[in-house]
Amino acid sequence: xxxxxxxxxxxxxxxxxxxxxxxxxxxxxxxxxxxxxxxxxxxxxxxxxxxxxxxxxxxxxxxxxxxxxxxxxxxxxxxxxxxxxxxxxxxxxxxxxxxxxxxxxxxxxxxxxxxxxxxxxxxxxxxxxxxxxxxxxxxxxxxxxxxxxxxxxxxxxxxxxxxxxxxxxxxxxxxxxxxxxxxxxxxxxxxxxxxxxxxxxxxxxxxxxxxxxxxxxxxxxxxxxxxxxxxxxxxxxxxxxxxxxxxxxxxxxxxxxxxxxxxxxxxxxxxxxxxxxxxxxxxxxxxxxxxxxxxxxxxxxxxxxxxxxxxxxxx
Amino acid sequence: xxxxxxxxxxxxxxxxxxxxxxxxxxxxxxxxxxxxxxxxxxxxxxxxxxxxxxxxxxxxxxxxxxxxxxxxxxxxxxxxxxxxxxxxxxxxxxxxxxxxxxxxxxxxxxxxxxxxxxxxxxxxxxxxxxxxxxxxxxxxxxxxxxxxxxxxxxxxxxxxxxxxxxxxxxxxxxxxxxxxxxxxxxxxxxxxxxxxxxxxxxxxxxxxxxxxxxxxxxxxxxxxxxxxxxxxxxxxxxxxxxxxxxxxxxxxxxxxxxxxxxxxxxxxxxxxxxxxxxxxxxxxxxxxxxxxxxxxxxxxxxxxxxxxxxxxxxx
DNA sequence: ACCGTGCTCGCTCATATGAGCAGAGGCAGT
DNA sequence: ACTGCCTCTGCTCATATGAGCGAGCACGGT
Numbered sequence: 001x002x003x004x005x006x007x008x009x010x011x012x013x014x015x016x017x018x019x020x021x022x023x024x025x026x027x028x029x030x031x032x033x034x035x036x037x038x039x040x041x042x043x044x045x046x047x048x049x050x051x052x053x054x055x056x057x058x059x060x061x062x063x064x065x066x067x068x069x070x071x072x073x074x075x076x077x078x079x080x081x082x083x084x085x086x087x088x089x090x091x092x093x094x095x096x097x098x099x100x101x102x103x104x105x106x107x108x109x110x111x112x113x114x115x116x117x118x119x120x121x122x123x124x125x126x127x128x129x130x131x132x133x134x135x136x137x138x139x140x141x142x143x144x145x146x147x148x149x150x151x152x153x154x155x156x157x158x159x160x161x162x163x164x165x166x167x168x169x170x171x172x173x174x175x176x177x178x179x180x181x182x183x184x185x186x187x188x189x190x191x192x193x194x195x196x197x198x199x200x201x202x203x204x205x206x207x208x209x210x211x212x213x214x215x216x217x218x219x220x221x222x223x224x225x226x227x228x229x230x231x232x233x234x235x236x237x238x239x240x241x242x243x244x245x246x247x248x249x250x251x252x253x254x255x256x257x258x259x260x261x262x263x264x265x266x267x268x269x270x271x272x273x274x275x276x277x278x279x280x281x282x283x284x285x286x287x288x289x290x291x292x293x294x295x296x297x298x299x300x301x302x303x304x305x306x307x308x309x310x311x312x313x314x315x
Numbered sequence: 316x317x318x319x320x321x322x323x324x325x326x327x328x329x330x331x332x333x334x335x336x337x338x339x340x341x342x343x344x345x346x347x348x349x350x351x352x353x354x355x356x357x358x359x360x361x362x363x364x365x366x367x368x369x370x371x372x373x374x375x376x377x378x379x380x381x382x383x384x385x386x387x388x389x390x391x392x393x394x395x396x397x398x399x400x401x402x403x404x405x406x407x408x409x410x411x412x413x414x415x416x417x418x419x420x421x422x423x424x425x426x427x428x429x430x431x432x433x434x435x436x437x438x439x440x441x442x443x444x445x446x447x448x449x450x451x452x453x454x455x456x457x458x459x460x461x462x463x464x465x466x467x468x469x470x471x472x473x474x475x476x477x478x479x480x481x482x483x484x485x486x487x488x489x490x491x492x493x494x495x496x497x498x499x500x501x502x503x504x505x506x507x508x509x510x511x512x513x514x515x516x517x518x519x520x521x522x523x524x525x526x527x528x529x530x531x532x533x534x535x536x537x538x539x540x541x542x543x544x545x546x547x548x549x550x551x552x553x554x555x556x557x558x559x560x561x562x563x564x565x566x567x568x569x570x571x572x573x574x575x576x577x578x579x580x581x582x583x584x585x586x587x588x589x590x591x592x593x594x595x596x597x598x599x600x601x602x603x604x605x606x607x608x609x610x611x612x613x614x615x616x617x618x619x620x621x622x623x624x625x626x627x628x629x630x
Numbered sequence: 631a632c633c634g635t636g637c638t639c640g641c642t643c644a645t646a647t648g649a650g651c652a653g654a655g656g657c658a659g660t
Numbered sequence: 661a662c663t664g665c666c667t668c669t670g671c672t673c674a675t676a677t678g679a680g681c682g683a684g685c686a687c688g689g690t
Contacts, residue, residue, distance in 0.1 A: 007424025008380055008398040008417060010387065015382035022372045027646060027678095040670055044646075049374075054382075057337045057372050059330055059364075063322050067330035067369075074327065083323045102323060109322025136585055342648095343668060355640055358678075 011054075017042055020050040065102070069215035069309045073302060076313060077294040080276055081106060082235065082302035085308040095282045095305060100127025103209065103280050103303040108133050108277070115206045117169075119160050119243030120266065121143045121178070122211020122221065124280035129159045135167040141201045142171075143208060144245050145178035147225050174198040176264045178245065183261040190264060202266060208274045210244035210299075212281040214289035230259055241289030243279060244297060246271055250288060252295030268298065276300045287311035326369075332357055333364040380417070384624045388617060391628060392609040395591055396421060396616035399624040410597045410620060415442025418524065418595050418618040423448050425591070428520045432484075433458045434475050435559030435581065436493070437526020437536065439595035444474045447481065455479040455486050456516045458523060459560050459580035460493035462540050489513040491579045493560065494541065498576040505579065517581060523589045525559035525614075527596040529604035545574055556604030558594060558613060561586055565603055567610030583613065591615045602626035 005012075011077045017035065021042075028046070032039040049055045061067045066086040074082035085102045089095040107128065111117065113136045119125055120143040140163050146155040157173045164171030174195040180186050189195055213220025215235060222242050223231060237257055240250040245265040247255045254268035271277060278301035281290045290312050293299045304312075332350065335341045336357075342362070347354040364370045377380045381401040389397035400417045404410040422443065426432065428451045434440055435458040455478045461470040472488045479486030489510040495501050504510055528535025530550060537557050538546060552572055555565040560580040562570045569583035586592060593616035596605045605627050608614045619627075 008385075008421050009396050009424050011376060011378070011380055012382055012385040012397060015376060016386040016389070018374050019383075019386065022374065029646065038670055039647080041668095044668090052378055055374050057370060059333050059337065059370050061326060061330060061369055063326070065326055067327055068334075070327040071325075071334065072333040074331070081324050082327060105509065106323050109324050344676060353640055354677080356638095359638090 009228055010124045014045045014049045014054060017045045018055045021046055022055060031162065035144065036069065040143060041211065064098075066306055066309070069306060072313060073294075073309055075116055078254045079294070079299075079301055081110065081278065085303070085305050087305050088137070089305065092283065096124050096127040097131075099124055099280050099282055099303050099305060100129075101131040103128040103278065104131035104133070106278070106301070106303060107207070107209065108135065111135055111138060111207060113137060116141060116201070116204045117163070118202070118208035118212035118266075118274060119141045119163065120206035121155070121159065122207065122244060123279070124211050125209050126159050128209060129163050135163070135169070137169045137170065138164075138167045139170040139201070139204075140164040140167065141205050142173045142286075143202075143205075143210070145174075145176045145263070147178045147221055159171075160293060172198045172201045174264075178222070178265055179263050181262065186251060186262050186264060195264065202270050205274050206275070206276065208271070208277045210271075210279050212279045212289050212293050213242045214286045215239045215241060219283070219286060219289070226259075234259060241292040243271070243277075243293050243296070246298065248289075248292040248296050248298075250292050252292045252297070254296065254298070278303060280304065282308060284308050286313045329364045329369060330358045332360050333370045336361055337370060363490065369597070379413075380622055381624070384621060384628070388609075388619075388624055394609070394614075394616055396425065396593065398618045400618070400620050402620050404620065411439050411442040412446075414439055414595050414597055414618050414620060415444075416446040418443040418593065419446035419448070419620060421593070422522070422524065423450065423617070426450055426453060426522060428452060428492070431456060431516070431519045432478070433517070433520035433523030433581075433589060434478065435459045435523065435525035436462055436470070436474065437559060437595070439526050439597065440524050441474050443524060443595065444478050447478060450478070450482040450484070452484045452557045453479075453482045454484040454516075454519075456486045456520050457486075457513055458517070458520075458525070460489075460491040460578070462493045487513045487568075489579075493537070493580055494574070494578050496577065498573075501577050501579060510579065517585050517591055518588060520589050521591065523592045525586075525592060525594050527594045527601065527604050527608050528557045529552045529601045530556060530562075534598070534601060534604070549574060550571070556607040558592075558608050558611070561613065563607040563611050563613075565606075565607050567607045567612070569611065569613070571621065586613045593618060595619070597623060599623050599626045601623060 017031055020031045028039045028042045032042045066084045069084040070082045073079065073084060083102050083106050085098050087098050089098060117141045118141045131247050140160050142160040143159060155266055157175060160173050161171050176189045176195055198306060211269060213222055215223055220242055222245060231303060237255055238249045239247045239255055241248045245263055246268045247257060249255055277299050279293055279299050280303045282305055284307040287308060332346055335346045343354045343357045347357045379401050381399045384399040385397045388394065388399060398417050398421050400413050402413050404413060431454045433456045455475050457472060457475040461472060472490060475488050476486050491504045491510055528537055530538055535557055537560060549562060549572055552570055553564045554562045554570055556563045560573060560578055561583045564570055592614050594608055594614050594619045597620055599622040602623060605623060
C-alpha cells in the first residue's frame with residue numbers, strides 16, 4: 001500500500017491517467033491515444049495506481065442501512081434478502097419502530113401482484129404492518145393463532161385485516177388462540193371451517209413475515225405466555241429458538257414437541273414451503289436464536305439492526 | 316448525487332455487486348452468474364452505484380506532490396512535465412530547497428544516457444544541482460554567463476562543473492559575465508574559443524533547466540543586476556518576464572532588445588530548439604511571468620509550489 | 631376499452647479489455 | 661565479452677464490455 005515509489009513525472013502521469021479513466025470514464029484506448037501510450041501501458045499504470053493506493057474506491061451508504069453488514073449476513077447464511085439498520089437504539093420500542101419501517105420498505109419493494117402474503121404474530125410484525133404502504137391487491141393470510149398480550153397493539157387477526165384492507169386484497173383470518181390446553185381442543189379448532197379455510201391458503205403463501213424468539217424469559221412472547229411446565233419441557237428438548245411457533249434447536253433443526261399438537265399455527269414443513277420467509281429479530285442477546293433460525297433453512301430474509309447482526313456474525 | 320432512492324433490497328444488492336466488482340475485481344459476467352442477473356443488469360447497477368454516490372472513487376497522493384494541480388497545469392499549458400509541490404512554505408530559501416529537490420528527482424527520472432543537459436543560472440537551479448544524484452555520464456552545457464551575486468552559492472560555471480563532475484560527463488563551461496557594457500565587448504567575448512566551443516554545444520542540448528524572473532525589483536536576479544536605464548528600457552518594451560535572460564512579453568512573445576546584443580547567453584531561438592526546457596519558479600507574485608513563460612512555447616516543463624500554481628491557473 | 635408514453639429489460643454486434651507470451655534491453659557475475 | 665536473470669514492453673486471441681435497439685409492461689388520459 002506504500003505510495004508510488006517512482007519519480008514525480010510518473011506519479012503525475014499515473015494520476016492523470018487514473019483521473020481520465022475513473023472520473024471521466026474514458027476508455028483505455030482513448031487514454032492511450034491521448035497520452036501517446038500503448039493501451040497496455042495504460043492498463044499497467046492503472047493497476048499500479050490501484051495497488052499503490054493512489055486511487056481509492058470506497059463503498060458506503062449514508063442512509064441508515066449498513067450495506068456491508070447486510071451483505072455479509074446475506075452471504076454467510078445464503079439469504080435472499082438482508083437489511084441491517086444502523087441504529088444505536090437500545091430501547092426495544094423504538095428499535096421495533098425502526099425495523100418495522102425498514103421491513104415495510106423491503107416488503108413493499110419485493111412484493112409483486114402475484115404474491116400472497118403470510119403474517120405471523122410478533123410485535124415487530126405489527127410494527128411493520130403499521131408502516132406498510134398499500135400493496136396492490138395482495139391477499140393476506142394469518143399464519144398463527146392469537147396470543148393474548150394485554151398491552152399489545154393488536155392481535156394476529158387485527159394485523160392481517162389491517163394489511164389486507166389497506167391493500168384491497170382478501171384477508172384469510174381465523175379466530176383461535178395460539179395455544180390450547182390439550183390436543184383434542186386443537187384438533188377441534190383446526191376442524192372448524194373458518195380455520196380450515198385459512199389453513200388451506202397456506203400452500204399458496206409466497207412471502208411471509210415472522211418474528212424470532214429466544215427460548216428464555218423475556219426473549220420470546222410465546223415463552224412468556226406458556227406455563228412453567230411447558231417452558232422447561234421444551235427447554236429439555238433442546239429448544240433454543242421459536243420462529244412464530246416453530247421450534248428450533250441451537251443448530252437450526254426443527255423440533256416437534258407435544259406442545260405442537262396443542263398449537264394452532266403454521267408448522268415447520270409449511271414454513272419451509274414458503275418461498276420467502278422474512279424475520280425481524282432485534283436485541284443483541286437473541287443472537288443464538290437468530291443463528292438457529294438462519295441455519296434452519298426456514299428463513300430466507302432478515303431485517304435487523306447492527307448490534308444483533310454483529311453478534312450473529314461473530315461465531 | 317442523492318443516495319439511491321430505491322428500496323433497501325436494491326441498495327444492498329447494488330452494494331454487494333459494487334463490492335465484488337470494484338474491490339474484489341470480478342468481471343461483470345462472473346458477478347451476473349453469481350447473483351443470477353444478466354450482465355446488463357449488473358452494468359446498470361454499477362452505473363447507478365456510481366451515479367448515486369454509493370461508490371466513491373478518489374485520486375489523491377499523500378506525498379508532497381499535488382497531482383491534481385500538476386495535471387491541470389500540464390493540461391492547461393500543454394506541458395510535457397509538471398510537478399507541483401504541496402508546501403505552505405513562504406520562505407524563499409526553504410521553498411527553493413523543496414523545489415530543488417523535487418526538480419532533481421524529476422530530472423533524474425526523465426534524463427537518459429543520450430541526453431545532453433543545459434543549465435542556466437538561477438538560484439533554484441543551484442538548489443536543484445545540489446540535490447541531484449549522479450547522472451550516467453551526462454554532458455553538461457552552460458547556457459548563460461555569470462551574474463555576480465555576492466551571497467550566491469556559486470556561479471553558473473560552478474554549478475555546471477559540479478553537476479558534470481558528479482555525473483562523470485563533460486562540462487562545457489565558459490568564463491564570461493552575463494551582461495557587458497557594450498555590444499562590441501559581447502561580440503569579442505563570443506568570439507573567444509572557449510565561449511564559442513560552449514555555444515557550439517547548444518544545438519546538442521536535449522534537456523535544460525532554467526529559472527523565471529518577473530520584471531520587477533526583487534523578482535528577477537537579472538533585473539536586480541541591471542542599471543536603472545536598462546530596467547526601464549526593457550520595461551517600456553513590454554518585457555514582463557525573463558527566462559534565464561530570454562525576455563518575454565506578458566503574452567509570451569519573445570522580445571529582442573538592444574540589451575540582447577550585450578549579453579552572453581542563450582537566445583530565444585536556441586532555447587526553443589531544446590526539446591525540453593524545465594523551469595523552477597516560486598513565489599505567488601511571479602504568476603504573470605510564469606504565465607508568459609508557459610505561453611511562450613519555450614518552456615516544456617515546470618516544477619513549482621501550490622500557491623504559484625494556483626495563481627497561474629486563476630486567469 | 632383503447633391507445634400513446636415512458637420505463638425496464640435483454641438482445642446483437644462492434645469494440646475494449648485481460649491473460650499470457652515472446653522479444654528487447656539492462657545488469658551482475660564470471 | 662558472454663551468460664543468465666530480470667524487467668519492461670507490446671503482441672495475439674479469447675473474452676468482457678458498451679451502445680443502441682426493439683420487445684414487454686405499467687400507467688394515465690380520452
